[in-house]
Amino acid sequence: MVDPRRFPSLLAIRAFEAAARLGSFARAAQELDTTAASVSYHVRRLEEQIGVRLFARHPQRVELTEPGQLVAHEAINAFAALRASFIRAADVDETRLSLTTLPTLGTSWLTPKLGRFRAKHPEIALDLELSPDAQDLSTGHFDAAIRNGHGRWAGLRTTELLPSIFMPLCAPALKDAAAGIADPRHPLDVPLLGRSDWWALWYRTRGFDDVVLHGRFGTHLSAEYLDIAAAIAGHGIAIGSPILFRNEIESGRLVPAHDAVASDGRAFWFTFPIARQYSRKIASFREWLCDEASDDRDAARHYIRRTVIVEP
Numbered sequence: 001m002v003d004p005r006r007f008p009s010l011l012a013i014r015a016f017e018a019a020a021r022l023g024s025f026a027r028a029a030q031e032l033d034t035t036a037a038s039v040s041y042h043v044r045r046l047e048e049q050i051g052v053r054l055f056a057r058h059p060q061r062v063e064l065t066e067p068g069q070l071v072a073h074e075a076i077n078a079f080a081a082l083r084a085s086f087i088r089a090a091d092v093d094e095t096r097l098s099l100t101t102l103p104t105l106g107t108s109w110l111t112p113k114l115g116r117f118r119a120k121h122p123e124i125a126l127d128l129e130l131s132p133d134a135q136d137l138s139t140g141h142f143d144a145a146i147r148n149g150h151g152r153w154a155g156l157r158t159t160e161l162l163p164s165i166f167m168p169l170c171a172p173a174l175k176d177a178a179a180g181i182a183d184p185r186h187p188l189d190v191p192l193l194g195r196s197d198w199w200a201l202w203y204r205t206r207g208f209d210d211v212v213l214h215g216r217f218g219t220h221l222s223a224e225y226l227d228i229a230a231a232i233a234g235h236g237i238a239i240g241s242p243i244l245f246r247n248e249i250e251s252g253r254l255v256p257a258h259d260a261v262a263s264d265g266r267a268f269w270f271t272f273p274i275a276r277q278y279s280r281k282i283a284s285f286r287e288w289l290c291d292e293a294s295d296d297r298d299a300a301r302h303y304i305r306r307t308v309i310v311e312p
Helices: 011-022 025-032 036-050 064-088 103-118 179-183 195-204 224-232 246-250 279-297 301-305
Strands: 056-057 062-064 094-103 125-130 144-149 156-170 237-240 261-274 306-311
Touching: 011 025, 011 036, 011 064, 025 036, 056 237, 094 103, 094 306, 103 125, 103 144, 103 224, 144 246, 144 279, 144 301, 156 179, 156 279, 156 301, 179 237, 179 279, 195 237, 195 261, 224 237, 261 279, 279 301, 301 306
Parallel strands: 094 125, 094 144, 261 306
Antiparallel strands: 056 062, 144 261, 156 237, 156 261
């Protein structure tokens, strides 16, 4: 039993929180401007003081134990709120919103809509950064983010926006040639574009569990919106979201190459630090964003209804 008169040191708690959040003593040491040995020492002292093993130590990594996971959840939330409180105290500017999101969502879905936000809230300037990696919202560099996942991020409030769904899309001129994608065992004269894991998952929803797609891909591109651009140009069949690329489908630049729609169960979420929940600018942007997402979910309901979800 922990002696209530000997509360664990803040240094030990801070070392544990950083290691738990970052999943590494070395990365925690880098953030805290110390050494991995120092982080390990403080964590071990904490374990000895409370009488609970928080980390399982392996040769090349550390892993939270079950008790460690419970403590980590509370510690991460507490430190996130503390960091955000200092940020909020230092930053009272409600006229500029800094947002980070994924390149494809930001390029193909969000940016074309931002004029409507500016028309509704001319008092708020928006800084948008696109990054394939989830940025740390506890540093104060960003007010909020739109992320892809399951919506469970410690220290953050989340609002679901759009389901993450995908299907084969191609230029109208390739529609007939693309008919062969229905069965991966048959030859295909048109190259595939996009992520091979999405294609494999899409085929799994159709009953093909051991698909061999080697040799079927054309140009490898770094983002979904680039695959879609290549598909519009007639370079192959892309695997992409009929929600994010609804304008391209409605304009006739793209057509579904097959009616099947797949998902891995993830979604796009608007998220921000818990301590920023009373920010007026974040509330205004969230309200507008949810309205936009609701309109697009309604417009894509025929795709969403027939989506088959398969765990990766």
